[in-house]
Amino acid sequence: xxxxxxxxxxxxYGQGDLQVHALNGVDLTISKGxxxxxxGPSGSGKTTLLNxxxxxxxxxxxxxxxxxxxxxxMNRHEQAAHRRFHVGFIFQSYNLIPVxxxxxxxxxxxxxxxxxxxxxxxxQVTDMLDHVGLSELMHRRPNQLSGGQKxxxxxxxxxxxxPKLVLADEPTANLDSKTSKEVIEVxxxxxxxxxxxxxxxxxxxxxMEYARRMVEIRDGNISQDTER
Amino acid sequence: xxxxTIAWRNLKRHGLRTGIALLAVAAVVLIVIxxxxxxxxxxxxxxxxxxxxxxxxxxxxxxxxxxxxxxLPLDHxxxxxxxxxxxxxxxxxxxxxxxxxxxxRVRFGAMASRDDDMVRMMGIGIDVQRERTYxxxxxxISSGRMIKEGNEILVGSGxxxxxxxxxxxxxxxxxxxxxxxxxxxxFQIVGVRDxxxxxxxxxxxxxxxxxxxxxxxxxxxxxxxxVYTYSTDTTEALxxxxxxxxxxxxxxxxxxxxWNQANPFVEMYSEMDNIMFAAYLLFVVMGTIVVVSTxxxxxxxxxxxxxxMSALGLSSREIMGVFILEGFFIGVIGSLIGxxxxxxxxxxxxxxxxxxxxxxxxxxxxxxxxxxxxxLSFSMENLVFSFIMGTVVVTLASFLPAFxxxxxxxxxxxxxxxx
Ligand SMILES: Nc1ncnc2c1ncn2[C@@H]1O[C@H](COP(=O)(O)OP(=O)(O)O)[C@@H](O)[C@H]1O
Ligand SMILES: [Mg+2]
Numbered sequence: 001x002x003x004x005x006x007x008x009x010x011x012x013y014g015q016g017d018l019q020v021h022a023l024n025g026v027d028l029t030i031s032k033g034x035x036x037x038x039x040g041p042s043g044s045g046k047t048t049l050l051n052x053x054x055x056x057x058x059x060x061x062x063x064x065x066x067x068x069x070x071x072x073x074m075n076r077h078e079q080a081a082h083r084r085f086h087v088g089f090i091f092q093s094y095n096l097i098p099v100x101x102x103x104x105x106x107x108x109x110x111x112x113x114x115x116x117x118x119x120x121x122x123x124q125v126t127d128m129l130d131h132v133g134l135s136e137l138m139h140r141r142p143n144q145l146s147g148g149q150k151x152x153x154x155x156x157x158x159x160x161x162x163p164k165l166v167l168a169d170e171p172t173a174n175l176d177s178k179t180s181k182e183v184i185e186v187x188x189x190x191x192x193x194x195x196x197x198x199x200x201x202x203x204x205x206x207x208m209e210y211a212r213r214m215v216e217i218r219d220g221n222i223s224q225d226t227e228r
Numbered sequence: 229x230x231x232x233t234i235a236w237r238n239l240k241r242h243g244l245r246t247g248i249a250l251l252a253v254a255a256v257v258l259i260v261i262x263x264x265x266x267x268x269x270x271x272x273x274x275x276x277x278x279x280x281x282x283x284x285x286x287x288x289x290x291x292x293x294x295x296x297x298x299x300l301p302l303d304h305x306x307x308x309x310x311x312x313x314x315x316x317x318x319x320x321x322x323x324x325x326x327x328x329x330x331x332x333r334v335r336f337g338a339m340a341s342r343d344d345d346m347v348r349m350m351g352i353g354i355d356v357q358r359e360r361t362y363x364x365x366x367x368x369i370s371s372g373r374m375i376k377e378g379n380e381i382l383v384g385s386g387x388x389x390x391x392x393x394x395x396x397x398x399x400x401x402x403x404x405x406x407x408x409x410x411x412x413x414x415f416q417i418v419g420v421r422d423x424x425x426x427x428x429x430x431x432x433x434x435x436x437x438x439x440x441x442x443x444x445x446x447x448x449x450x451x452x453x454x455v456y457t458y459s460t461d462t463t464e465a466l467x468x469x470x471x472x473x474x475x476x477x478x479x480x481x482x483x484x485x486x487w488n489q490a491n492p493f494v495e496m497y498s499e500m501d502n503i504m505f506a507a508y509l510l511f512v513v514m515g516t517i518v519v520v521s522t523x524x525x526x527x528x529x530x531x532x533x534x535x536x537m538s539a540l541g542l543s544s545r546e547i548m549g550v551f552i553l554e555g556f557f558i559g560v561i562g563s564l565i566g567x568x569x570x571x572x573x574x575x576x577x578x579x580x581x582x583x584x585x586x587x588x589x590x591x592x593x594x595x596x597x598x599x600x601x602x603x604l605s606f607s608m609e610n611l612v613f614s615f616i617m618g619t620v621v622v623t624l625a626s627f628l629p630a631f632x633x634x635x636x637x638x639x640x641x642x643x644x645x646x647x
Contacts, residue, residue: 047643056539057639077543084541091536091642098533099237100230108230109540 003164003197004030004053009062009072011048011220022048024220025062030199032164035191037211038201045220046201047169053199054087054167055079067164085113088158090168090200095154096142102153103129103138109157128156131193132186148179155186159196166190168200172207184210231546235553242526246558249522253562254569256515257618260508261570261610267504269578269605271497275460275487278494280364281428283487284331284454285463286470291483293451300337300350302406305449309477313448318355326457326469329362331355332450334440338403338433340391347390350431351381351403353440353450362456365421365434371395372419377436381415385422386430393417405445413443424601455484463487512617516625523555523629534633535641544634551633555626556619563618567611577604 011023022045030036030053038046051057052064055071056079064072071082083089088109096105106125115121129138132152142150151171158166168187172180184200184207191198202208216224239246279285289297292304308317314332321330334353339346356375359365365382366374372395375382381399383391393399400414415435423429441449457466463486470484488494527534534547581603 051639054539056642057637080538080541080543082541083539087541089536089539091539093532095536097234097537099234099241104230104233111230112541112546 001032002029003032003034003067004028005063005065006052007063007065009052009059009064011045011052011057012060022220023052023059026220026222028215028222028225030165030197032197033191033195034213035188035198035211036200036213036215037208038199038215038217039203039208040217040223041203044217046217048220049217050167050169050199050201053165054089055082085161086164088161088163088166088196090151090154090158090166090171092170092173096150096157098142101139101141102134102145102149102156105142105153106138106157106160110160113161124160125156128160129153131159131190132156146179147175148182151175151179151183152186155183155190159190159194162194163196165197165199168198170201170203172202172204177204177206180204180207231549232553235550236557238526238550238554239557242529245522245526249519249558250562250565252515252518253558253618253622254566256511257563257566257614258570258573259511260614260617261567261574262604263504263508264610264614265570265574265578265604265606267501268607268610269602271500272605273602274497275494277423277425277428278491279456279460279487281423283485283490284329285457285460286455286467286484286486287490288453288455288470288474288482288484289451290481292481294483294485300335300451302336302404302444302446302451305334305406305446305451306453306482307447307449309479314450314453315448318358318453321453321455321470321473324469324473326462326466327455328458329358329454329456331358331362331454331456332437332452333454334437334444334446334449334451336403336440336444336451338401340399340401342391347387348431349387349401349433351401351440352432352434353437353444354434355437368421368423369419370422372417375418375434375436377439379413379415379439380418380436382419382421382434383417384429384432385420386426387433388417388420390430395420403443405443407445411443460487512621515618516621519555519558519622519625520628522558523551523626524632526554527551527629527633530633531636531641532643534636535638535643538636538638539642548627548630548634551630552623552626555630556623558626559619559622562622563615566618567615570614571606571611574604574606574610578606579603 006026006028009023009026010021013020013022026049038049040046052059052072055074059072063070066086071079074082097108100108103125106128107121110121110124126135129135132155134149134152134156137145137149145153172183175183187198187200188210190196208214213227215222288306290304290306293301296304306314308314309320318330318332321327332355336351338349338351340349341347360374369382370385383393391399395417398414398416400412402410402412404410421429421434441447455466455470457463467484467486474480474482474484537547581601583601
């Protein structure tokens with residue numbers, strides 16, 4: 001069943017001579033439960049695509065529809081609400097709130113969805129940190145965690161509210177290959193256990209290997225779309 | 229809840245910046261407390277001088293006297309209700325529940341010669357017993373004693389110097405009586421009055437009321453009655469009472485004037501509040517600029533983080549909230565420090581006092597009563613006001629950077645500084 005549909009999506013940055021066509025007529029359908037990678041060289045449009053899918057930005061033209069809702073034409077406020085409830089983000093850097101502990105970072109994402117039941121919050125947060133293997137370190141602040149540990153907290157935070165979609169923009173770009181593997185494996189496990197849809201971008205072939213669907217993007221166009 | 233935690237912990241995270249902003253806020257609050265304490269004490273102590281020495285809470289004179297007061301006339305005296313004498317009028321006023329003290333006074337001009345110079349002065353005939361009970365005059369006696377009766381005078385310290393006299397000396401004064409004839413009389417100086425205010429000490433001497441009446445050829449008369457109630461704040465009530473009483477007694481030729489309307493300088497002091505307000509507003513603006521620029525720098529540093537929070541689904545309002553809370557905390561803590569230090573300092577200077585030389589010059593040049601040594605006024609109201617003002621202003625100031633933070637597009641914020 002389809003979760004997300006992009007039709008003829010264009011994204012242009014800037015004006016006049018400085019115009020950059022980051023995406024040119026992208027058509028893409030994502031189904032529920034996918035574990036999909038978007039790959040391509042730097043500047044090809046991966047981040048732009050993920051931002052549109054995650055309702056962080058609006059397309060210049062074309063439509064982005066999420067479960068029958070046209071998220072591409074929502075206003076800022078509606079987009080924020082959409083992200084809050086339905087989308088989990090994992091970024092390459094600047095991922096966690098530095099003044100909150102690992103536990104609090106995960107808790108924060110859950111609390112802003114409006115859940116008040118503190119018992120439920122506690123069990124959900126500790127569960128999730130357990131899933132990503134971080135129970136021991138949950139009272140540490142981000143600056144007391146390694147890069148891989150931080151990304152695992154980010155995974156836990158993205159998933160704690162059980163969103164329909166998790167977007168990860170080059171989540172392993174700052175990690176060594178061993179840690180990259182650990183993080184991507186945690187993501188894959190979450191995808192299997194919770195059936196959460198994952199879309200992640202990367203240009204690391206080792207990380208791509210884990211995807212069940214590979215969408216290649218070049219100069220703002222999808223040049224290849226393979227499933228295995 | 230979490231927004232509060234985030235804001236609070238960020239204060240420590242940006243320790244140096246927060247520290248500078250806190251210091252600025254504390255300094256401004258301190259300045260505000262100081263200047264308000266200063267104005268309050270200045271006006272209060274000056275008001276006290278006017279009340280004690282010149283106007284009481286309400287001063288009653290004849291209308292004519294009030295008009296010609298500068299000339300110290302002797303032909304517009306009060307002779308009591310229905311001309312029954314001032315003594316019985318004083319006693320009658322004292323029966324009133326709102327009245328605490330009544331002091332009849334006769335003011336007149338006099339001169340003495342010293343070497344080749346004439347020393348001009350103002351005599352005040354006082355009801356010794358009643359002035360003693362009130363106490364202000366007796367308090368200021370720096371040497372000798374209070375006058376009792378007969379030809380004794382109490383002389384201002386500055387006037388003593390002009391007369392080149394000492395306690396115990398005899399001086400001959402020249403004056404004109406109620407019938408305009410020039411007369412002279414020799415008095416003994418029994419005490420020196422040093423109020424600290426040269427305007428008073430340089431010109432005034434005091435003589436018993438009956439002696440004054442006798443030498444000036446007055447009957448049971450006075451030029452003015454100073455009427456005091458229990459507190460300066462209830463002057464209005466006293467005034468109303470006095471006016472009613474005068475009217476009831478058919479003494480409409482008598483004028484009752486409250487202390488704060490008796491002299492243009494007293495009214496000027498009230499203006500001083502506004503001038504001081506303008507002065508410390510300047511510091512408030514400067515403090516506000518420090519806070520705004522500090523928060524603006526913090527917002528810039530945390531741009532990517534703001535983008536991340538926005539990606540999490542935080543609304544613009546909530547993002548604004550984080551920075552306003554940070555401003556609020558800076559405001560509260562800075563104001564608290566400022567109020568605490570300001571409280572201690574004003575408390576100290578309310579006991580120890582300052583000497584301001586300029587005031588001494590000021591009061592001898594102009595016809596204004598200011599004490600050269602003044603005591604900062606300590607008041608809880610001042611501390612609370614300044615604390616609230618600091619907190620409110622800083623919180624409001626933080627809206628500007630907070631608004632900038634909230635306005636950031638999440639995509640731009642997230643990739644701020646990427647390339
Ligand atoms: N905010 C922006 N303003 C102008 N150009 C941009 C902006 N963001 C991205 N671009 C341009 O759009 C193209 C695609 O960028 P991006 O989506 O970040 O690629 P990728 O994530 O694959 O590296 C690039 O040429 C990039 O320079
Ligand atoms: Mg990118």
